[in-house]
Amino acid sequence: EVQLVESGGGLVQPGGSLRLSCAASGFTFSSYYMHWVRQGPGKGLVWVSRINNDGSSTSYADSVKGRFTISRDNAKNTLYLQMNSLGAEDTAVYYCGRQRSSGSSLFDYWGQGILVTVSS
């Protein structure tokens, strides 16, 4: 059974940092592109970042570029999102998701999400 489980969320002060993790199981993690998406309170889903299967290629939404870093450890079957210089606008539930293949828009599995709250 495919499972994606996010962790590492919590309360952080403005300007602070946090690293989210997404533990993957039930599939060959190293074969899939992975994404982070977030949903702020009362807002819609927003794409945050994507990484290819071997970690050699990453991309980011303009709103997080230069502050967030996506990475992965295929030996540990884990996806990461390092978030720096956090602001109130980054308060959201963060979801990790799997993209079935690079040539498809099939995002077939998602985690349950982890809450990040940026507040003093």
Next chain:
Amino acid sequence: QSALTQPRSVSGSPGQSVTISCSGTSSDVGNYEYVSWFQHYPGKAPKVIIYDVSERPSGVPDRFSGSKSGNTASLTISGLQAEDEADYYCCSYAGRYSWMFGGGTKLTVL
């Protein structure tokens, strides 16, 4: 990177059909066959119901269908059921390895 444009809400009675539009530009929806639709219940993981404009993942009822014309994609739900009441989001590839979601549409089953 502006969000794709969706109606904030739509509604329909059980058994009826509803269509949700997703308006983009020639740089995203209009330029790629990579549009997906998600059903999202608050506090739950998003669920893909349509991908690559009109493909349905296994297990998704054929009441859900997708299409695209120019810069606008559409999701049609026929034979509305009470459990279809949820938030729906479109998502499109926007080039240079980036993706874009719509603002979301709340479907109410009357």
